[in-house]
Amino acid sequence: MIIEERVERSQYVKLITWIVSFIILIAGIVFPVLILWVNQDMMSKVIGASVLCLIFFTLIFTVAYQPRKLILSETHIIMERILGQVYISYSDITDISLYHRENVAEIRIFGIGGLGGYIGKFYNSKIGFYTAYVGDYSQAFLIKINNREKYVMSCRHAEKIVEEVKSRLKQ
Incomplete structure (x- = not known):
């Protein structure tokens, strides 16, 4: 017999997830975009793009490894x-x-x-x-x-x- 049960999140985990995700998304979008648009030198653009990619992949892997x-x-x-x-x-x-x-x-x-x-x-x-x-x-x-x-x-x-x-x- 196969039994399936959902993994539920505690209120604390839900709160932390929403707050941290919001902060990461805002910081991860605003700061690199500002660096990409405001600074004209290539090194700043590379750093901004790298930070944006790092934050994006961090969120994706966090979601991908969560128990369901x-x-x-x-x-x-x-x-x-x-x-x-x-x-x-x-x-x-x-x-x-x-x-x-x-x-x-x-x-x-x-x-x-x-x-x-x-x-x-x-x-x-x-x-x-x-x-x-x-x-x-x-x-x-x-x-x-x-x-x-x-x-x-x-x-x-x-x-x-x-x-x-x-x-x-x-x-």
Whole structure:
């Protein structure tokens, strides 16, 4: 049986996404355009165009890697993104449980912390290094893989997903 659940964003993530996107778009359009039109030297135009491209690609990749939907197939957990999917085989999972974000310092190693969600490599003193695909930490769960990798993912009805995966692991 295939189960699909949407990844929802917390109010904080939605607010940060709107504010940062607005600032990036305004700054990313206004400043390079001013540099391109006002300055006549070629170096300024190259810098302006480069900044515009950098900001444009940053926003595109941010959107492309945001988690959209979690799917439980017959053999895998699949985190669907616009750009590719993340597959975790049930046979590789050693443990799955709800993840309660406590007052533990989180360190972002490489990724995004709030703009569209929490995506990338993170570290905290409780669970160590992990890869996050989270829209709302109140709906998050932790997956431990037998090669010591850890994933924190989120979706609607996380409790139901955790119980379903546990039942599939027992089979």
